Amino acid sequence: MTMTKRFAIFGSIGLIALVGVVVLGVVVIVPAITKAPGPGDQFAYPIGWQLSRQPDAENTATARITLNEDGTAEFAGTSMGRVERSPDGRSCVSEPEEAVSGAGSWEMDQDGALRVRSDVGEAVFLPGQGRFSGRDWSELSGPFCDGTSADFSPTAATR
Incomplete structure (x- = not known):
């Protein structure tokens, strides 16, 4: 050769x-x-959060959300409504129904927000800002179109 x-x-x-x-x-x-990193990149399923208690709030009812790996979700006492865009372009919930409980589905949207859907409506949750960069799913904020939000912390099983 x-x-x-x-x-x-x-x-x-x-x-x-x-x-x-x-x-x-x-x-x-x-x-x-x-791909937009989701909560499954940070925690093992099932992943749960509960409403963070506000020091000045009289209502001590606890809203909670649990995500399962198969795309199903369970929730209790969670505000759901119609998801719209705020003037600054963020997703937010308008006309929320208070204290919705039941089962539904969840998915990550193209903006990297978590959406939970039910027969009553849907909710959108944004992750916290990571310490150095990226997203931190240990804290969630559920923005409403009136400028307020509901903040959630991980349940003991998720931590």
């Missing part, structure tokens, strides 16, 4: 290996970088 044929064979093998590495990188790395 001549030297030229050896270079051609090894060059072809090297090119095939390089193409394989590039394809693997695109298939594995790009989706990992571009």
